[in-house]
Structures are given as structure tokens and as C-alpha cells.
Amino acid sequence: xxxxxxxxxxxxxxxxxxxxxxxxxxxxxxxxxxxxxxxxxxxxxxxxxxxxxxxxxxxxxxxxxxxxxxxxxxxxxxxxxxxxxxxxxxxxxxxxxxxxxxxxxxxxxxxxxxxxxxxxxxxxxxxxxxxxxxxxxxxxxxxxxxxxxxxxxxxxxxxxxxxxxxxxxxxxxxxxxxxxxxxxxxxxxxxxxxxxxxxxxxxxxxxxxxxxxxxxxxxxxxxxxxxxxxxxxxxxxxxxxxxxxxxxxxxxxxxxxxxxxxxxxxxxxxxxxxxxxxxxxxxxxxxxxxxxxxxxxxxxxxxxxxxxxxxxxxxxxxxxxxx
Amino acid sequence: xxxxxxxxxxxxxxxxxxxxxxxxxxxxxxxxxxxxxxxxxxxxxxxxxxxxxxxxxxxxxxxxxxxxxxxxxxxxxxxxxxxxxxxxxxxxxxxxxxxxxxxxxxxxxxxxxxxxxxxxxxxxxxxxxxxxxxxxxxxxxxxxxxxxxxxxxxxxxxxxxxxxxxxxxxxxxxxxxxxxxxxxxxxxxxxxxxxxxxxxxxxxxxxxxxxxxxxxxxxxxxxxxxxxxxxxxxxxxxxxxxxxxxxxxxxxxxxxxxxxxxxxxxxxxxxxxxxxxxxxxxxxxxxxxxxxxxxxxxxxxxxx
Numbered sequence: 365x366x367x368x369x370x371x372x373x374x375x376x377x378x379x380x381x382x383x384x385x386x387x388x389x390x391x392x393x394x395x396x397x398x399x400x401x402x403x404x405x406x407x408x409x410x411x412x413x414x415x416x417x418x419x420x421x422x423x424x425x426x427x428x429x430x431x432x433x434x435x436x437x438x439x440x441x442x443x444x445x446x447x448x449x450x451x452x453x454x455x456x457x458x459x460x461x462x463x464x465x466x467x468x469x470x471x472x473x474x475x476x477x478x479x480x481x482x483x484x485x486x487x488x489x490x491x492x493x494x495x496x497x498x499x500x501x502x503x504x505x506x507x508x509x510x511x512x513x514x515x516x517x518x519x520x521x522x523x524x525x526x527x528x529x530x531x532x533x534x535x536x537x538x539x540x541x542x543x544x545x546x547x548x549x550x551x552x553x554x555x556x557x558x559x560x561x562x563x564x565x566x567x568x569x570x571x572x573x574x575x576x577x578x579x580x581x582x583x584x585x586x587x588x589x590x591x592x593x594x595x596x597x598x599x600x601x602x603x604x605x606x607x608x609x610x611x612x613x614x615x616x617x618x619x620x621x622x623x624x625x626x627x628x629x630x631x632x633x634x635x636x637x638x639x640x641x642x643x644x645x646x647x648x649x650x651x652x653x654x655x656x657x658x659x660x661x662x663x664x665x666x667x668x669x670x671x672x673x674x675x676x677x678x679x680x681x682x683x684x685x686x687x
Numbered sequence: 688x689x690x691x692x693x694x695x696x697x698x699x700x701x702x703x704x705x706x707x708x709x710x711x712x713x714x715x716x717x718x719x720x721x722x723x724x725x726x727x728x729x730x731x732x733x734x735x736x737x738x739x740x741x742x743x744x745x746x747x748x749x750x751x752x753x754x755x756x757x758x759x760x761x762x763x764x765x766x767x768x769x770x771x772x773x774x775x776x777x778x779x780x781x782x783x784x785x786x787x788x789x790x791x792x793x794x795x796x797x798x799x800x801x802x803x804x805x806x807x808x809x810x811x812x813x814x815x816x817x818x819x820x821x822x823x824x825x826x827x828x829x830x831x832x833x834x835x836x837x838x839x840x841x842x843x844x845x846x847x848x849x850x851x852x853x854x855x856x857x858x859x860x861x862x863x864x865x866x867x868x869x870x871x872x873x874x875x876x877x878x879x880x881x882x883x884x885x886x887x888x889x890x891x892x893x894x895x896x897x898x899x900x901x902x903x904x905x906x907x908x909x910x911x912x913x914x915x916x917x918x919x920x921x922x923x924x925x926x927x928x929x930x931x932x933x934x935x936x937x938x939x940x941x942x943x944x945x946x947x948x949x950x951x952x953x954x955x956x957x958x959x960x961x962x963x964x965x966x967x968x969x970x971x972x973x974x975x976x977x978x979x980x981x982x983x984x985x986x987x988x989x990x991x
Binding site for chain 2: 418424426480483484486487488490491492494495496498499502503505506507508509512615616619622623626630656657658659661662663664665666668669670673
């Protein structure tokens with residue numbers, strides 16, 4: 365097997381496993397498995413998006429949960445006003461309208477935040493993205509109309525023509541399909557001329573700039589793209605849980621996303637999917653065993669950060685060199 | 688006017704607390720180049736140490752001593768076990784490792800002390816209030832807080848600028864290899880600086896214990912504010928940390944006092960109260976964003 369084919373085969377393998385999971389759950393009768401698998405796939409979309417900017421753009425965002433939260437809240441807010449009959453044309457519950465709207469909102473937020481944050485680098489970039497996420501978090505907490513601290517319930521999922529995504533199995537496969545499309549898009553993105561410029565900027569900004577590249581537009585476009593992907597994950601989460609709360613935008617969520625990326629393998633795109641599965645799966649497993657699951661998870665993250673710089677599968681995928 | 692002065696003092700008190708955290712954070716970043724999210728845990732250890740030991744022995748002095756010793760020990764252990772391996776690594780891994788340590792610290796504390804918030808009574812010596820001006824009575828403990836903050840600032844300035852240890856710290860920040868080559872045990876120096884930062888956090892925790900609920904997660908709230916302070920002030924600069932802490936403390940204190948009034952005059956009360964609370968909490972992040980846009984390296988950038 366040549367090295368070039370290995371990541372492709374691995375990715376296909378990951379998707380084959382994910383696609384077969386519902387059958388496994390049906391055979392073993394493990395009913396809560398579907399929810400677990402759906403959560404994994406939704407988080408995977410968010411962390412692939414995060415890997416796009418950290419692994420390929422060297423933009424360490426510590427505030428990506430803000431897009432997750434905003435994506436979810438747009439779904440909830442539209443549902444809220446539609447339920448009250450306050451929107452023109454009677455509002456809508458159609459995914460084809462609500463979801464793009466939510467993703468556009470994330471793009472707009474990403475454009476503003478990215479443009480401002482990219483004036484800084486290094487530790488300042490990490491902290492300014494965190495600061496913006498905190499602003500979003502406190503804003504969500506303080507708007508009483510939309511539930512404030514308690515969050516908002518959503519009566520029912522958005523609707524698509526022909527398929528009923530209210531059914532867990534169909535919703536799962538929809539999420540999986542979206543993950544596949546999103547991953548494929550990101551793969552094309554990083555291998556395109558645009559993506560190569562981005563990676564050149566990461567390797568040596570000075571050299572790239574001397575070759576006539578203006579860094580800001582490349583980085584900003586990538587940041588916005590990543591924000592949209594994370595927003596999509598937020599949209600799906602709101603539909604999955606039929607509940608949104610400010611915790612979706614909490615800084616710990618940003619930290620968890622970052623942990624999933626590194627856990628799987630930075631700069632590999634497929635790796636973070638494994639990272640999301642490992643993180644969410646481990647959380648589920650440990651919390652079955654003890655409510656103090658973080659006492660195990662914490663040191664595990666430390667060990668990964670210290671000793672497995674390329675994550676669980678990074679070396680398999682020939683992924684990112686250790687930073 | 689009286690109201691304004693009172694809020695000014697509240698802001699100063701919060702600023703003093705922020706400074707005790709931020710000075711350690713900024714030293715650790717400036718000298719070792721490590722983003723240390725665990726810093727808030729030392730504050731939590733300090734607060735719990737004070738609350739638990741004081742409750743058990745009835746002595747505030749013993750409580751304070753135990754708290755500082757606990758913070759210093761935990762800080763040293765964290766440095767030796769984890770942070771030491773993070774020097775020179777990408778910030779991403781530092782954030783991840785110390786994020787893991789936060790999860791561990793919080794959960795370990797919950798196992799040791801339970802999830803119930805604890806409260807510490809204000810010691811008799813510091814209870815009550817003093818008559819500062821006609822119409823202005825201010826709690827003694829808050830004044831003591833400001834005094835301790837000022838003492839820490841002066842002490843730190845003396846330490847960094849007028850002692851041998853301070854000289855080594857400054858030299859280590861400038862050129863690690865050279866200091867190492869001159870025969871100074873740089874690893875031990877780093878451990879000392881890290882423990883010093885932890886002790887400063889411990890002091891803040893002890894002082895905060897009678898004022899706030901001592902609970903799991905208290906460290907993170909103040910930690911993020913501490914990061915705002917050092918980024919505003921200029922990462923690595925103790926002077927910047929002082930300026931940033933005062934700025935953020937005053938913005939928070941005055942915002943808490945005046946923003947609700949402004950918003951209540953504009954909006955119906957049912958919305959206004961929670962909106963004001965949220966906006967006050969968000970205000971320090973707005974300040975940080977504004978400062979970074981004008982001066983990307985903070986108010987007192989460290990030359991490098």
C-alpha cells in the first residue's frame with residue numbers, strides 16, 4: 365500500500381464504521397447508542413472545521429464554540445418566533461431556509477471576529493478569540509427573551525422534503541452525509557491552490573509575503589469557512605437535542621473541541637473525527653463508571669499533549685509534523 | 688459623588704485581586720513562554736485551603752498559612768510533573784495540557800471537599816466598616832484587600848528589580864541559554880517562579896474566600912479575567928499587569944454600578960436587569976478587543 369492511498373483508505377474505513385454503527389446498535393439492543401453516535405458525528409463536523417484553521421492555517425482559535433452556539437441559537441430563535449406566529453409569511457420550519465440562515469449568521473460573525481482577531485498573532489490571537497466567545501456567551505445568558513441562563517427548548521426538528529428527520533436513524537444518516545460532504549470540501553480546500561498558499565503562510569509567513577501573498581485575505585477566508593462549518597454543527601446539535609443553552613458557547617466547549625482535534629491528529633482532517641469519537645465515547649464510558657469522569661479525562665489530555673503530539677492516528681495518516 | 692467613590696474602591700479591590708493572579712500569569716508567560724490555564728486552580732486551592740482549615744481549627748492564621756502552603760505545593764507539583772515539559776512547545780499543546788489539568792484539579796477538589804459551596808466568615812479583626820468620608824462607610828476587609836494588593840505590587844517590584852533572584856528572573860526572560868551557560872540552574876529558577884505565581888494566586892484565594900462563595904469552578908471565572916488583564920497590559924510585563932488589572936477592575940466596578948441604571952432608563956425592567964448583568968460581564972472583553980485593535984501587543988509591550 366502506498367503512502368498516498370493510506371489516508372484515503374483510512375477515511376473510508378472510518379466512514380464504513382460510522383455507517384454500520386446503527387446496525388450494531390440494533391443487533392446488540394443498545395438503545396442509547398444512536399444518540400451517542402449522532403453526537404460524535406455532529407462534533408466531528410465542528411472539529412474538522414477547527415482543524416482546518418489550526419492544522420492548516422496555524423490560527424489557534426480558543427473561541428470556536430461561539431459559532432456552535434450561534435448556529436444553534438438561530439435555529440431556536442427562528443423556531444421560537446415561528447411558534448408565536450411573529451414572522452412574516454407565518455415563519456418557517458423548513459431546513460432549506462433556516463439552516464442556510466444560521467450558517468450565514470455564523471459567516472457574518474466569523475467575518476467580523478476573524479477580521480479583528482487576525483490583527484494579532486500567537487497568544488494574543490488565542491485570547492482575543494476567547495474574548496469574543498465570552499462576549500457571545502454572556503450575551504446569550506443575558507437575553508431573557510431567549511431563555512437567558514436556562515436556554516430554549518425547540519418543539520420539533522426542522523423539516524426536509526421527502527425525509528422525516530424526526531426519526532433518529534434518518535437524522536443520523538443525514539448528519540453523517542453532511543460530515544462526508546464537509547470533509548470532502550475541506551480536503552479539496554486544503555489541496556487547492558488557495559489551501560497551498562494557506563499552508564505556505566503557516567510554514568513561513570515571511571517567505572510567502574515576499575512571494576507577493578497578502579496573508580489577511582487567505583486567513584480570513586479560511587476562518588470564515590471554518591466558522592460556517594462549526595455553525596452547521598451547531599444547527600445539527602440544536603436539531604438533535606431540540607434544546608439550546610449558553611453552554612454551547614462556553615469556553616470549556618472551545619477547549620473540548622481543541623482537545624478533540626489534537627487527540628485525533630492535528631492537520632489531518634480525518635484524524636479529528638477519530639478524536640471526536642474517542643473523546644465523546646470515553647466521556648460516555650467513564651461517566652457510566654463514575655460521575656467524576658473528568659479526573660481521568662483531564663490527565664489523559666495532559667498525556668496526549670505531552671507525549672502524543674500527532675494524536676491517536678496522526679502518524680497513520682502522515683499528518684501534521686509535530687509543532 | 689459618594690456613590691462614585693464607593694464604586695471606585697470596589698473597582699480597585701477587584702483590580703487588586705486580578706493583579707495577584709495576573710502578575711504570576713504574566714511572569715510565567717514572559718519568562719517561560721507558557722500559557723498556563725491551571726493558574727486559576729491555585730486560586731481555588733488557596734480559597735479552599737483557607738475555608739477548610741479555618742473551619743476545622745478555628746484559626747484564620749492557620750487557614751491562611753495552610754492555603755499558601757497548599758498553593759505553593761500544588762504549583763510546584765504541577766510545574767515538575769507537567770509544565771516543565773511544555774517549555775518551547777507550541778501554544779496549542781500548552782493550552783490543551785493545562786486545560787486537562789483544570790479538569791483534573793476541579794474534579795479532585797470536588798472529591799476532596801465536596802460540591803457544596805463553602806463560606807468563610809470575615810475574621811473579627813477585618814469585619815465591620817470604617818468611616819472614610821461623611822456618608823461613606825467602607826468594609827474593612829475590602830480596604831485590606833486593596834492594601835494587600837498594593838503590598839504585593841511593591842514587593843514584586845522590589846523582588847524583580849532589587850534582588851539577586853529578580854536579576855536572574857530578568858536575565859532568564861532575556862536569554863535562557865546564556866543564563867544556563869553562566870552556571871545558573873535554570874530549571875530550578877523556573878520552578879521557583881512558577882511556585883511564586885502559585886503563591887500569589889493563593890493569596891488572592893485566601894483574600895477572596897470571605898467575600899465570595901468558595902466553590903468548584905471559581906478559578907476559571909477569575910482566570911479568564913486574568914488573561915484579559917495580561918493581554919491588555921502586554922503579555923510578560925508586570926507593569927502592564929498592574930495597569931491592566933486596574934483598568935479592568937475599574938471598568939468592571941463602574942460598569943456594574945452605572946450600566947444597569949443606564950439600561951433601566953432605556954428598557955423595561957424585565958429585560959433590563961439580566962441584560963445589564965450580561966453586558967457588564969462582557970464589557971471587559973470589549974475593552975480587551977478595543978485595546979488589541981489599537982495596540983496588538985498590549986499597553987506595555989515587552990520588547991523582544
